[in-house]
Amino acid sequence: MGHEFDLQIQVDAAGDGRYRADLADGWRVGGGLNGGYLLSVIGNAISTALPGKPDPITMSAYFLSPAAPGPATVEVDVRREGGRVATVAADLRQGDAARITTLATYGDLSGADTGVRTTAAEIDLPPLEECVSNDFAPPEVKKMAPLMDRFDMRFHPDQVGWAVGAPSGRGELSAWFRLVDGREPDPIGLLMVVDALPPVTLDLGQMGWAPTMELTVHVRARPAPGWLKVRHVTRNVAGGMFEEDCEVWDSAGRLVAQSRQLALLPRTGS
Amino acid sequence: MGHEFDLQIQVDAAGDGRYRADLADGWRVGGGLNGGYLLSVIGNAISTALPGKPDPITMSAYFLSPAAPGPATVEVDVRREGGRVATVAADLRQGDAARITTLATYGDLSGADTGVRTTAAEIDLPPLEECVSNDFAPPEVKKMAPLMDRFDMRFHPDQVGWAVGAPSGRGELSAWFRLVDGREPDPIGLLMVVDALPPVTLDLGQMGWAPTMELTVHVRARPAPGWLKVRHVTRNVAGGMFEEDCEVWDSAGRLVAQSRQLALLPRTGS
Numbered sequence: 001m002g003h004e005f006d007l008q009i010q011v012d013a014a015g016d017g018r019y020r021a022d023l024a025d026g027w028r029v030g031g032g033l034n035g036g037y038l039l040s041v042i043g044n045a046i047s048t049a050l051p052g053k054p055d056p057i058t059m060s061a062y063f064l065s066p067a068a069p070g071p072a073t074v075e076v077d078v079r080r081e082g083g084r085v086a087t088v089a090a091d092l093r094q095g096d097a098a099r100i101t102t103l104a105t106y107g108d109l110s111g112a113d114t115g116v117r118t119t120a121a122e123i124d125l126p127p128l129e130e131c132v133s134n135d136f137a138p139p140e141v142k143k144m145a146p147l148m149d150r151f152d153m154r155f156h157p158d159q160v161g162w163a164v165g166a167p168s169g170r171g172e173l174s175a176w177f178r179l180v181d182g183r184e185p186d187p188i189g190l191l192m193v194v195d196a197l198p199p200v201t202l203d204l205g206q207m208g209w210a211p212t213m214e215l216t217v218h219v220r221a222r223p224a225p226g227w228l229k230v231r232h233v234t235r236n237v238a239g240g241m242f243e244e245d246c247e248v249w250d251s252a253g254r255l256v257a258q259s260r261q262l263a264l265l266p267r268t269g270s
Numbered sequence: 271m272g273h274e275f276d277l278q279i280q281v282d283a284a285g286d287g288r289y290r291a292d293l294a295d296g297w298r299v300g301g302g303l304n305g306g307y308l309l310s311v312i313g314n315a316i317s318t319a320l321p322g323k324p325d326p327i328t329m330s331a332y333f334l335s336p337a338a339p340g341p342a343t344v345e346v347d348v349r350r351e352g353g354r355v356a357t358v359a360a361d362l363r364q365g366d367a368a369r370i371t372t373l374a375t376y377g378d379l380s381g382a383d384t385g386v387r388t389t390a391a392e393i394d395l396p397p398l399e400e401c402v403s404n405d406f407a408p409p410e411v412k413k414m415a416p417l418m419d420r421f422d423m424r425f426h427p428d429q430v431g432w433a434v435g436a437p438s439g440r441g442e443l444s445a446w447f448r449l450v451d452g453r454e455p456d457p458i459g460l461l462m463v464v465d466a467l468p469p470v471t472l473d474l475g476q477m478g479w480a481p482t483m484e485l486t487v488h489v490r491a492r493p494a495p496g497w498l499k500v501r502h503v504t505r506n507v508a509g510g511m512f513e514e515d516c517e518v519w520d521s522a523g524r525l526v527a528q529s530r531q532l533a534l535l536p537r538t539g540s
Contacts, residue, residue, distance in 0.1 A: 060373060060484065087334060089371065115535075117507040118507070221509065234389075238385070238490050260488075
């Protein structure tokens with residue numbers, strides 16, 4: 001224990017399905033805190049509220065206003081419990097302000113390894129040493145995204161042209177991923193991982209951070225320890241919005257999380 | 271007006287964000303009513319509750335218990351309004367029983383046609399007359415899914431092997447789609463369309479209906495009148511569950527809806 005990430009997502013029961021959290025300054029990005037980090041905080045509160053059902057299976061989050069570092073409350077309302085899964089509504093609030101509202105179904109993913117049939121192709125990444133570390137991110141990206149200091153990311157060398165003004169235009173970003181504090185991935189951590197990479201719109205030449213409207217993640221298995229492979233893809237930019245599909249594969253070569261978010265295009269030039 | 275579908279999704283305001291509906295018997299499938307139909311009912315109530323924001327942009331639904339034909343209530347709780355979009359929580363109930371709980375963001379999709387950049391490939395379907403009508407569905411499928419009588423579907427001839435005991439094993443189903451009552455597609459109707467085709471697991475040789483746990487749909491544009499093209503794909507069966515991605519393209523060749531659901535595998539042999 002004692003990993004930074006576990007301390008940053010810690011929650012304390014305050015009765016009546018309420019949990020207190022202290023949102024960490026280190027997860028700032030753009031004008032708020034990273035959505036994936038906030039989902040891990042919410043997800044940790046739900047896990048605490050549901051004995052015997054520790055793992056998120058699916059969570060849908062709607063982002064209402066940017067969160068700020070400091071005290072916050074997660075309110076968990078169980079909508080259905082019984083059998084192998086439970087469904088809850090959970091809201092993250094700071095004072096009077098609603099930050100995120102979610103729905104989620106939880107269960108126990110241990111022993112869910114039987115009958116796997118994956119036709120999706122594992123993310124194709126060169127070896128670590130041939131990939132590009134986030135240490136090399138341009139200063140304007142680092143300034144916009146202090147949360148990158150939490151991550152050890154190694155980007156596919158064919159997908160980092162955006163960092164030098166030459167985006168590929170394909171709408172794809174992929175990277176090796178782990179937390180710098182050495183904390184191993186687990187289902188609660190995956191809620192953060194699916195929103196950790198920069199927006200895929202960088203690869204379309206649209207610099208700037210992209211506010212998430214909605215994000216749904218399916219956790220399909222408990223990840224093995226070690227490096228994760230993460231990929232963001234978009235295939236439809238329209239009406240000032242784009243969808244961003246994310247896959248996360250673990251070190252055992254298994255597809256452990258699938259997510260999709262709908263986000264607003266970055267403001268031009270920002 | 272006077273289309274059957276509009277009558278079946280009709281809601282009447284009952285005050286305090288509550289709307290009464292009468293769920294139609296014709297949408298039965300397996301042991302309940304079709305989830306997509308129920309989303310259109312909920313979506314219609316939300317649209318009524320939000321003047322000036324008629325269109326679902328994204329909706330996430332968690333299925334709590336099977337719905338039955340007859341009276342139901344939709345309760346709409348506005349979580350955030352202001353600016354171009356509004357976010358609500360909406361629940362479908364029958365008596366004391368919660369059927370579906372949703373979150374949704376609504377806006378106005380008219381005039382959202384600017385700046386479309388779609389790299390997704392349009393669904394590849396042979397001409398209508400070379401496709402296979404749902405009139406030819408096996409009797410056991412028709413018995414399991416009376417809702418098919420609402421639809422005029424023309425399946426890709428390479429993807430109907432499951433109907434004669436020879437599924438392709440690829441995990442893909444696609445079809446031309448329209449309502450038999452002649453009602454044209456619109457954003458509220460698309461909430462139904464993304465859950466209208468049989469489960470993609472038929473193409474994996476798993477007969478039987480597949481209960482949806484969670485479904486999120488993004489409506490990306492108002493569809494043009496005419497036939498729609500619809501495709502279901504799964505790429506990851508694991509832990510007794512599978513994801514089903516759906517795309518809907520309109521007659522103008524535009525990607526108008528993207529959805530993903532997490533569903534339980536059908537019980538073997540059912």
